[in-house]
Amino acid sequence: MEPREIRFVRRGELVSVGNVPPARTLLELLREDLGCTGTKEGCGEGDCGACTVVVAEPDGDALRWRAINSCIALAHGIDGKALWTVEDLASDDGTPHPAQEAMVRCHGSQCGFCTPGFVMSLFGMYRNHVARGEAVTRELATEALSGNLCRCTGYRPILDAAQAMGALPVAAVDEARIAALLSRPAFAGMTVSELLAARAADPEAQVVAGCTDVGLWITKQHRQFDRILDVTRCDELRRVDVTDTHLTIGAAATLTDAFAALVADRPQLRAFAGRFAGLPVRNAGTLGGNIANGSPIGDSMPLLIALDAHIVLASVRGERTMALTDFYTGYRRNVLAPDELLVRIEVPRARPGEFLRAYKISKRFDDDISAVCLVIDMTVTDGKVAHVSIGAGGVAATPVRAAKTEAALLGRDWTEAIAKDAAEVLRTEFQPIDDMRASAAYRTQVLGNLMRRYWLESQGMTDINLESFQLDEAPE
CATH class of the missing domain: 3.10.20.30 (Beta-grasp domain)
Known part of the structure; x- marks a missing residue:
């Protein structure tokens, strides 16, 4: 451009x-x-x-x-x-x-x-x-x-x-x-075919969507780009489609639209969605951009990992689908080929009986970046853990699945003792770092504490978090 x-x-x-x-x-x-x-x-x-x-x-x-x-x-x-x-x-x-x-x-x-x-x-x-x-x-x-x-x-x-x-x-x-x-x-705007052809013709162009990350590269790092490919020009990639089995979210759908679809399917995500930055950022930023950027402290990826989401990559050569956990190869690195684009995200619909909680720990409650993000999706049948998937952010070089903790829970009786054991496994599963948002020791402790909180909420306890706080209306 x-x-x-x-x-x-x-x-x-x-x-x-x-x-x-x-x-x-x-x-x-x-x-x-x-x-x-x-x-x-x-x-x-x-x-x-x-x-x-x-x-x-x-x-x-x-x-x-x-x-x-x-x-x-x-x-x-x-x-x-x-x-x-x-x-x-x-x-x-x-x-x-x-x-x-x-x-x-x-x-x-x-x-x-x-x-x-x-x-x-x-x-x-x-x-x-x-x-x-x-x-x-x-x-x-x-x-x-x-x-x-x-x-x-x-x-x-x-x-x-x-x-x-x-x-x-x-x-x-x-x-x-x-x-x-x-x-x-x-x-x-552009069609998907036109967009992919433009990418193939100029694989060195900087891909942009809402620019909530690329904009900072320009304003804070003073980087300049001679050529830009704006995926939001493709209306098809901004769509959100709902079927009986999946939500299909275009990679250029705004975070506002993507979270609206996720919350409509799983209302318990409303508070978590509202804490993803401020509204103007959600209005501009895209779900695909958040995924492709690959920050280990991005909030959408732990959620999508816990929901067993898959992503679709496309080029003029065709499409390939993969689990989100297979997308990342290291800190802000992924498997995208030079001529490929992330085009959509496929999220399974809510399962009957699932108990889903998404936790964000940050210094400020609103408009802040996570120190730790943990999302747990569990189904208990006849007292046993029949399904569990856990996504975590802020604890490794990439957003990650807590596979060891899942293994420690799957098929076990869902009891306080098992939840306590799972908390200890979760604390040892990752090796977080010290940085400006939190120490490694704090992050490790918080991971286990959040598993404890999940247990308490699964037993019906309420009013144990800020999400339950409601602002009073102004007096007349």
């Missing part, structure tokens, strides 16, 4: 920007090329939310809205989409949008640096919920704002603003008109 023109819809009109380099970020495009300095740069890594913007894509005759981090998004990623920044929200006569007015009325801004990002996350929530007649609860507001950090307000007035938007005069958007603009043939 050489420098080229990108086209998108802004303020209801088509906008064209020429000669955009492949590695230019959306934030750079906005601030330096378009002079839109309302969007701020804070962390440059998708953690603080000061750079949040909202993009929209056709969804039938309407639009689907996503708040994303512009600091790590590539400018080319908005080609063929609609874009809103904080400058775009007020009406033509200057009347603030309800997201802005609510922040003013609830005193949700102090120093103001983070405010544009909060307003844009509120705007995304407004379009996805308030504009559709849904009430904003405290819990919903907290999740929608999970990618935004503020040093001043303590968040209460911002959460108040989220809930106050619905009481303000409606701010309408002509979604049908914008969807029609975005549905032009010139904005059509």
